[in-house]
Amino acid sequence: MPELMGKDYSKDIHGNHYFRNVMFAMILIGTFAGMLGQTFLSTAYPTLMDKFNISLSTAQGATTWYLLANGIMVPVSAYLTTKIPTRWLxxxxxxxxxxxxxxxxxxxxxxxxxxxLGRVVMAMGVGISLPLMMTVITNIFPPEKIGVPMGMGGLVIGLAPAIGPTYGGWILSGNTKFLGILQLGDWRTLFLAPFVLLIIVTVLTPFLMADVLPNRNMKLDFISLLESLLGFGLFLYGFTNVGNEGWGDAQSVIAPIIIGLVIIAFFIRRQLHMADPFLDLYVFKIKQFTVTTIAAAINTMAMMGVEMMLPTYIQNVHGLTALQSGLLLLPGSVMMALMSPIAGGIYDKFGAKKLSFIGFILLAIGTLPYLFLTATTPEAFITITYWVRFVAIGLIMMPLITSGMNALPVEKSAQGSASNNTVRMIASSVVVAILASVTTNVINSTKPAHHLSTTNPLQYADKMIQASLNGFHVSFGIAFGFAVLGIFVALFLHKGKVAPAPVREANKQEVTEEGGQKS
Known part of the structure; x- marks a missing residue:
């Protein structure tokens, strides 16, 4: 790693020495532990439904509320990064x-x-650490070597959610005591490994982290903060209610979404007219950053469209255990781990356009077969297609983010990271809520009459499986649509590698669409 990233011995903003790669490893571990919580419950939904006596839509709320809180906090992270020293943040x-x-x-x-509540508090921390990680990477590594570190950052952004279902399935399969305290097979044990890792990095942070991002005494604009929290909060809250209430519910779904959009519009207008904005939307004036952010959001929606539904299909339709469903998906997760650093290195030579275009084509090819899954589809076929999908996602994710961040002046990296992550978190929240509602509605509208369960149980079971398949097919079809859309968006990306933009003096230089400068 040191050979790829340059010397490890660096100085922080105070002139004090710190070990860059040690700090980088700490950041990866801590953020990975938090990001793991985004999806490790996907194989645990049947367990949560049983233990808490709740419906599938309510159980999926554990993910949608996580994404909601995450999406709310990410815009705030830009202000916190500017205000609070890196180590303490x-x-x-x-x-x-x-x-x-x-x-x-x-x-x-x-x-x-x-x-x-625990999921919300957990997501608030990740909403700060994730964009902070991306900002730190762009500041502590040399521009000519940024591809590999950003690729390793992709292990956090992509691998943690990808490996979550396998991790959850493994934990829920056991029957033995762990450390003589928690029972493997108990859903509570899911949280043990992330908790231990988080305690370790929290304790070590004051000693191994350094203040690498410059701070200034930025005044908190409470109106912007309130607009951000209310706007994004209400908008995402409306989508979290779709699964249980349906799209026709004016009070719980339509009203929050519309009011949220109106407040977000006021928030955007305020930011564009502030001398020192809470969230600097200047970054979206740069074409390359905007297009890569849109493409990354589409990639996230295509990924989550299958990630959240496939484990439930495997368990409910194929009758496999949580562990078995997780193991079926493990090869894809491993491939994601391998592809992210490799894609970062390839980006350094060819840029994001070619990688993204090829990646979205592979993603569409890997998703299309899911529209035709049956109760007898070979499990090996599911594994292979899932593997293809995560080869594609590995090719797409970090090159896009790296290209977008490089298009920005370095002093805009915190704002750019917050904006990019805000868009992706909102996309995740929306797609999970939409797919949960669509799947539930299709299943409910096509399932057999209840009296058939007593008059002809076998026929009732067959029709229930078919109803479930109908719901999953629609969800997978939406995910396929996102993959196809990504192919067209990739055509608008800048050719080749985007060279990092130099520092821009406010109001003195004009930034071009591709992230360069002219006087």
Whole structure:
């Protein structure tokens, strides 16, 4: 790693020495532990439904509320990065994530709201640490070698959610005690490994992290903060209710979404007229950053469209255990781990356009077969197609983010990272809520009459499986649509590698569409 990233011995903004690669490894571990919580519940939905006595849509709320809280916090991260020293901001982020993990782990099964509270607090920490990680990477590594570190950052952004279902399935399969305390097979044990990792990095952060990002005494604009929290919060809240309430519910779905959009519009207008904006939307004036952000959001939606539904299909239709469904998906997760650093190195030579175009084509090819899954589809076929999908996602994700971040002046990296992650988190929240509602509605509208379960149980079971397949097919079709859309968006990307833009003096230089400068 040192040979690829340059010397490890560096100086922070105070002139103090620190070990760059040690700090980088700490950041990867801490953020990975938090990001793992995004999807490790996908194989645990049947368990949560049983233990908490809730529906599938309510169980999926554990993911949608996580994404909601994450999406709310990400815009705030740009302000916090500017205001708070890097070392202490990482400590705050990991502390929140650890606290939320603990709350969810000990939540009583008689009160699902406490479990959701833990998920929200957990996501708040990740909403700070994830964009902070990307900002730090762009500041501590030389521009000519940024591809590989960003690729390794992709292990956090892509691998943690990808490996989550396998990790969850493995934990839920056991029957033995872990450290003589928690029972493998108990859903609470899911949170143990992330919690331990988070406690370790939180304790070590004051000693191994460094202040590498410049700070200034930026005044907090409370109106912008309130507009950000209310706007994004209400918008995402409306989508979290779709699964249970349906699209026709004016009070719980339509009203929050519309009001949220109106407040977001006021938020955007305010930011564009502020001398020192809470979230600097200047970054979206750069074509390459905007297009890569849109493409990354589409990639995220295509990934989550299958990621959240496939484990449920495997368990409910094929009748496999949580562990078996997780193992079926493991090769894809491993490929994601291998492809992210490799794609980062390839990006250094060829740029994001070719990688993204090829990646989205592969993603569409890997997703298309899911539209025709049956109750007898060979499990090996599911594994192979899932593997193809994550080869594609590995080719797409980090080159896009790297290209977008490189298009920005370095002093805009925190704002760019916050903006990019905000868009992707909103995309994740929306697609999970939409797919949950679509799947539930299709299943409910095509399932057999209940009286058939007593008059002809076998026919009832067959028709219920077919109803479930109908719902999954529609969800997978939406994911396929996103992959196809990504192919066309990739055509608008800048050819070749985007060279990092130099520091821009405010109001003195004009930034071109491709991220360069002219006087």
């Amino acid at each position: 990482f400590m705050i982020a990991y502390g929140f994530t650890a606290a939320g993990t603990l709350i969810a782990m000990v939540a009583p099964t008689s009160n699902y709201n406490i479990f959701l």
